Amino acid sequence: MTTQAPLRLAEIDERVRSALSSDRPRRPSALAVSLTFAWRTLLKMRHVPEQLFDVTAFPIMFTLMFTYLFGGAIAGSTRAYLQFLLPGIVVQTVVFITMYSAAGLNTDISNGIFDRFRSMPIWRPAPLVGSFLGDAVRYSMASLIVIVVGLILGFRPGGGALGVVAAVGLLLVFAFSLGWIWALFGLIMRTPNGVMMSSMMVLFPLTFASSIFVDPRTMPWWLQRFVNVNPITLMATAERGLMAGTATVGQVVVVLAVSAAIVAIFAPITMYRYRNLR
Numbered sequence: 001m002t003t004q005a006p007l008r009l010a011e012i013d014e015r016v017r018s019a020l021s022s023d024r025p026r027r028p029s030a031l032a033v034s035l036t037f038a039w040r041t042l043l044k045m046r047h048v049p050e051q052l053f054d055v056t057a058f059p060i061m062f063t064l065m066f067t068y069l070f071g072g073a074i075a076g077s078t079r080a081y082l083q084f085l086l087p088g089i090v091v092q093t094v095v096f097i098t099m100y101s102a103a104g105l106n107t108d109i110s111n112g113i114f115d116r117f118r119s120m121p122i123w124r125p126a127p128l129v130g131s132f133l134g135d136a137v138r139y140s141m142a143s144l145i146v147i148v149v150g151l152i153l154g155f156r157p158g159g160g161a162l163g164v165v166a167a168v169g170l171l172l173v174f175a176f177s178l179g180w181i182w183a184l185f186g187l188i189m190r191t192p193n194g195v196m197m198s199s200m201m202v203l204f205p206l207t208f209a210s211s212i213f214v215d216p217r218t219m220p221w222w223l224q225r226f227v228n229v230n231p232i233t234l235m236a237t238a239e240r241g242l243m244a245g246t247a248t249v250g251q252v253v254v255v256l257a258v259s260a261a262i263v264a265i266f267a268p269i270t271m272y273r274y275r276n277l278r
Helices: 004-021 030-047 048-076 079-109 113-119 126-154 161-186 194-210 221-229 231-244 249-273
Strands: none
Touching: 030 126, 048 079, 048 126, 079 113, 079 126, 079 161, 079 194, 079 231, 113 249, 126 161, 126 249, 161 194, 161 231, 161 249, 194 231, 221 231, 231 249
């Protein structure tokens, strides 16, 4: 036994030395880490299917409610109003869903999970970017549900399938930029309820004082000035144009420029807050 023990210790020591002298594994790329966190977001949806309630029930409810409550009064017929309304409802549905990411982020921070993420040798924005990429699946599902319901009710996109896909793609870019704003709220607020309330206070005026439900030309001139520069209006206008096949390059470029400006402003602020989180 005395001769076997030193042999075993020598063997263990040799294995430890070989492990320590081997090359370190390569640091994962920013894309790989972001996709890993995106997969984490999708797994959370799988294990907590209640998160999909806002993706399924609310879009259907909003589409039916606004079409049949306001269609006759605003456009004279529900079918005519649906052609105007449905692209805007797609925008409203996805924009409202974006704030749920911030509530989930705030919950993870409260549970201490993000302390572990920040200690890992990975690309710093990966947990946030990955969360946004994972949520893009929810946004796509919500858009698809609204469009399918609209088609059943009589909506007919003049731009065809290609126009619809382009409209949803542009909306995903816009939603990604909004995610940086709500992520900042998630890092600042102390509770998920605080995140939801503060996000609602921003979203409700922007959404209802836009062109989602009515043509801005029917509004007072002083309100038109705000509505016409409202980012939600710019997105809804581009969405309608792409689905109808009448979108101009300028309408699409404006939305992309606004999205880039939001990211350029809020991403550095959000990352600064994330790095100095206490």
